[in-house]
Amino acid sequence: MIHIDDFDIEHTVHSGQPLNFYSDFESKNGESKIIYPTERGVMLVMCKSKGRRSVISYDYFGDYTQTSAQREVIRRFGLSHDMPAIYSAIDTDKFMHSAVSKLHGMRVTANPAWETTLSFLVSQFNNIKRIRLIMKRLIDRFGDEIAVDGRIMKKFPSHHKIANASIDELMKCNTGFRAKYIKGVAKAWEEFDHSRLYEMDYDKAKELLMELDGVGDKVADCILLMGYEKLEAFPIDVWIKRLVEREYLRKEVNISYMHMFAQRKWGSYAGYANQYIFEFGRRK
DNA sequence: ACCCAGGCGGGCG
């Protein structure tokens, strides 16, 4: 059990972050339940809220201990983030204030790096509904089986499994032109010592990620923000570009100008500002 | 029918 303030599981799960791409969510009489595949197995997370306080409990299947499961839940749902500090840093204008009020408790999630990388390769030039469709098919086709309460489910596919898949098999999951990137990055992942990116500073880590074929400026920022918990990363997609131009800059700018603006305005919490702008704008 | 989606790499000026 975890007791936590300023956490809203619905806003967090539905906000276009990786868990939204491959989890099943249900909410009834005040309790939310989310079930999702991981490389180690399957996790079941339940959340009840009273006012600003939430109580989270969880159950795990597969290669987990109590300690490793709890550590993963904390990371997955951004539960270690200092929300009062984050809100006071970013809630500095009218637009952001509306976003923060509407989406209070939405966290930036930190999913395992490989899951995040695959998710955002699939996301490129795509919409969220179809990203979910493709992720489900990849998991169903390539994930190992695991028994969960007597029924067979799938784990999240490892990079080895995806690396050994043929382009044809990947295309059968409707990955389209992304299939070659997915296979290539999965293969590269076997040589790529991704764990050192955790210790590396943001700029250096981004440079390394962008050497991978299929990982550009935006996907690299998504991986750094939602895979490596680098909260200063500011992914610029079509939504963010339009919204920041309209609400803050009042003119069209290029990507590097927007990155500079975001760093200057929101600094080490630019990723949080990004997520609130994205989700608030997308809902309208 | 047409347009768009949490973009990217390649090619051109």
Place this chain on the structure above:
DNA sequence: CGCCCGCATGGG
């Protein structure tokens, strides 16, 4: 460098 294009596919 910065800009422009094609790319697979399904939903609105």
